[in-house]
Every structure is written in C-alpha cells, then in structure tokens.
Amino acid sequence: MNGPLVEAGSAPAWLRPLIEISGELDSDTFTRFAPPEDQFTRSAAVLILFGEGARGPDVLLLRRAETLGSHAGQVAFPGGSVDEDDGGVIxxxxxxxxxxxxxxxxxxxxxxxxxxxxxxxxxxAVTPVLAHWQTPSPVRAVDPAETATVARVAIGDLADPGNRFQVRRPGTGYLGPAFAVDGLFVWGFTAGVLSVLLSLGGWERDWDRGDVRDLDAALHEHGWERR
Known part of the structure; x- marks a missing residue:
C-alpha cells in the first residue's frame, strides 16, 4: 500500500505536501497504463531522493550508460529489480x-x-519510494558500465518554464513531458513522474504545453539516439 511512512510535520516544510498527499494517490495520477492481467510483469523500485543544496531542494538523478541493452542513455531515478533477498521495495x-x-x-x-x-x-511494475536526504553523502557513477552520470538537479531548474516542453513520437500516439536541464534530457517514465510531483508538491510554474517537439529530433539535439 502506498502512503506516508513518517509524520509530515517531521519533514522539511517544502517536502510535506508530497508526504501528506501520498496516501490519496493511485496509479492513474501518474500513468494511463495498467498492468495486463494475463502477462508476466517484473517488480522493481526506484528511489526519489530529495535533498537540499545551495540552490534549494533538489532530486538525485542518473543517466544510464549508452552500452546498456535497455533504456540506454536515458535519465532515471536510481533503482532496479526487486531481489528475492530484499525485505521489500524500500x-x-x-x-x-x-x-x-x-x-x-x-x-x-x-x-x-x-x-x-x-x-x-x-x-x-515500478514502486517509487520518496525519501529525504537528511545527511547527504558524496555520489558518483559507481560502475561506468551501468551509469554514465549522477547529478543532483535543483527542483527550481526542473520547474523553470524555459526547461520544460513536450515530446511526441510520430506514428505511436506517444506524447509526454520532457526537461532539458544541467546537460540532461529527461523524458519517458522519469519525466512523467517528475512532472506530476512538481504539481503535487506546489513547485510547478506556468509553462508552454504547446511546445511539442519530435522525440528523435530532441534526442539528437541533446547528443544521443533512442534505443
């Protein structure tokens, strides 16, 4: 079950709205896709880690290595498959x-x-876990074969209207939010979750939803190709 793990009042004021509303959300808040009942799905979890740096609240993101077989080069939250030895998604x-x-x-x-x-x-089937980075530690790309870049991205930069647009994949019906910030091009699952969290957290600013760009052209502009 989703919902708060702590009292919202024990967290920083800027994070409380997300904690308070977490128990009221369902998957439809974030996506139109539902798991098929007759086909196998794999369980996974991602960590949405919010900290506070010199430029205010931020979130930890990584860019996957270009050599990976799936989602190569994409920006993502840290995360992966649930192992049998794990005590749960957290x-x-x-x-x-x-x-x-x-x-x-x-x-x-x-x-x-x-x-x-x-x-x-x-x-x-991915379960996002929200967390507060109470005591920040150094971060890096531990294994370059899996992770190309690790970055703390300011929430204010994600919310900046100049860094937001939508991308479309012609012929597929795909249309989704995207961000270009700190040299990272964020789209797909990660951008969709971030877009909703900006709204729910009260950070969103008015931006031009009519700015729709071709996905492949945007990928090329930002230095990599979709795989």
Missing amino acids: ETALREAEEETGVDPSGVRPVAVLPELFVPVSRF
Missing part, C-alpha cells in the same frame, strides 16, 4: 541507489511510498 530502492550512485543509505530517510506504476516497454 530496501530495494535503497540498495539499488547505493549500488548505482554510492549514496550512503544511513543518511536517507524514506518518507512515503507511491503507487505501483506499470512501464509497458520493459514490463516492469
């Missing part, structure tokens, strides 16, 4: 974040669990 999210970015889990406080979200392209 443990999965923390373990994967440590393995991919080197973040010290002892400084991370999980604060809420969001609804499980289905990602059709990879057939994963």
Whole structure:
C-alpha cells in the first residue's frame, strides 16, 4: 500500500505536501497504463531522493550508460529489480541507489511510498519510494558500465518554464513531458513522474504545453539516439 511512512510535520516544510498527499494517490495520477492481467510483469523500485543544496531542494538523478541493452542513455531515478533477498521495495530502492550512485543509505530517510506504476516497454511494475536526504553523502557513477552520470538537479531548474516542453513520437500516439536541464534530457517514465510531483508538491510554474517537439529530433539535439 502506498502512503506516508513518517509524520509530515517531521519533514522539511517544502517536502510535506508530497508526504501528506501520498496516501490519496493511485496509479492513474501518474500513468494511463495498467498492468495486463494475463502477462508476466517484473517488480522493481526506484528511489526519489530529495535533498537540499545551495540552490534549494533538489532530486538525485542518473543517466544510464549508452552500452546498456535497455533504456540506454536515458535519465532515471536510481533503482532496479526487486531481489528475492530484499525485505521489500524500500530496501530495494535503497540498495539499488547505493549500488548505482554510492549514496550512503544511513543518511536517507524514506518518507512515503507511491503507487505501483506499470512501464509497458520493459514490463516492469515500478514502486517509487520518496525519501529525504537528511545527511547527504558524496555520489558518483559507481560502475561506468551501468551509469554514465549522477547529478543532483535543483527542483527550481526542473520547474523553470524555459526547461520544460513536450515530446511526441510520430506514428505511436506517444506524447509526454520532457526537461532539458544541467546537460540532461529527461523524458519517458522519469519525466512523467517528475512532472506530476512538481504539481503535487506546489513547485510547478506556468509553462508552454504547446511546445511539442519530435522525440528523435530532441534526442539528437541533446547528443544521443533512442534505443
């Protein structure tokens, strides 16, 4: 079940709205895709880690290595498949974040669990875990074969209207939000979740939803191709 893991009042004021509303959300808040009942899906978890740096609240993102077989080069939250030895999605999210970015889990406080979200392209049922980075630790691309870049991206930069637009994949019906910030091009599942969280957290600013760009052209402009 999704919902708060802590009292909202024990978290920073800027994070409280997300904690408070987390129990009221369902998957339809984030995606129109539902897991097919007659086909196999794999369980996964991602860590949406909010910290506070010199430029205000930020979120930890990574860019996957170009050599990976799936989602190569895409910007994502730290995360991965649930292992049999994991004690649940929270443990999965923390373990994967440590393995991919080197973040010290002892400084991370999980604060809420969001609804499980289905990602059709990879057939994963992904549970996002919201967390507060109480004691930030150094982060890096632990294994360059898996992770190309790790970055703390300011919420204010994500909310900046100049960094937001939509992308369309002709012939597929796909239309979704995207961000170009700090040298990262964010689209797909990650951009969709971030877009909703900006709204729910009260950070969203008016932006031009009529700015719709061709996905492949946008990928090429930002230095990589869709795989």
